[in-house]
Amino acid sequence: MKRNSSFSSSFDITHNIHSITSPYYYSWQKYFGKVFIYWLGTESFLYIVDPGFLKIMSSKVLAKKWGKPSVFRKDREPMVGNGLVMAEGTAWVHHRHVIAPTFTPLNLKTMASMMVYSTRKMIKRWDTQINSGNLEIDVENEIVATAGEIIAKASFGMGGENGKLVFNQLRTLQMILFKTNEYVGVPFEKLFNLKKTLEAKKIGEEELLDECKTFFFGGYETTSLSITWTLLLLALHQDWKNQLRDEIKQVIGNVEELDINLLANLKKMKWVMSEALRLYPPSPNVQRQTMEDIQVNNLKVPKGTNIWIDVVAMHHDVTIWGINANKFKLERFMNDVNGKSNNKMGYLPFGFGGRACVGRNLTFMEYKIVLTLLLSKFNFKISPSYHYSPTIMLSLRPNHGLPLIVRPF
Known part of the structure; x- marks a missing residue:
């Protein structure tokens, strides 16, 4: 059978994905x-890939003065409702005020034990499969399943089959929404102990549900794809894999008793993450709508212009x-x-301005925990069955998964 032209073997990957x-x-x-202007159905969009233009425009707009294109608010409602991602004006300010304290260093460290536990469960599954030949x-x-388990525990305090059920249903909904409008995209945020936080702030039941959906979806998507x-x-790049492993050994030491406080010292891992987010940003585009007139040069x-920023x-x-x-x-x-841009x-892996991803520090921590534990345990290379076919399906994902040949290190 003739292979689709978008496929390529692992030997000719150039990362030129646009x-x-x-x-x-x-x-x-x-x-x-x-x-330039283009049309999506009956909606016009101002397409922007000029960072200078974007900088001037964003400098003149407060975060609460950015809206969401109405076509996306309607389309995305089944997935994220009208929570932080879709809220506008004073409603957005209110949601942000309620949610931001969740990401204090203390709360993030509390979540770390969940990340370590779920990652080690995954490692045991890999060991069992490898031992079977x-x-x-x-x-x-x-990775996606593990990230989904982590956010299910963090957001709702649930795991096991209940967590998998919610995860699978939301992922199915994601696929349905993509098929109805393949151009839809969304910035992602994350949350720890969301339900408890929002109840304490007296947010309404419908708003609570919207935020839970938002952060469950965003909570596994951004991090899992970054790691993948x-x-x-x-x-x-086996040389850099070996350098990361050496850094983990030098900085962390015994990963069986992982000290979360030492993760911040993994400098090379931060470089790897930053470059991975540049080449393969999980949120491939950002959408906004102007809520007032904006003058950019001439x-x-x-007001009301839909904006599409192609991350x-x-x-x-190259410019x-x-x-x-x-x-x-x-x-x-x-x-x-x-990145010397x-x-x-x-460079917008988490959006920009006041509406940038509120949970990016949580993403950093989960990324470092998962990679630290995996690199300390396994060696891996690309499987001959792998087909390189990055695709945008709301987020930027590998269309045919990522099969690797994995062996104990």
């Missing part, structure tokens, strides 16, 4: 530049990152949190 995931935007950019593991499926794409990159952006395009733009924009180069982030608005 033309694969968004061929229409990729083509339009060549003709119309980095700022089956070395090929679809790590994308495993990182495992692909480390399988391709262009007036009227993947900016993260792979922002140089001629090696599609290369895995950790040195970008060694001494620069913005020529404009900090060109």
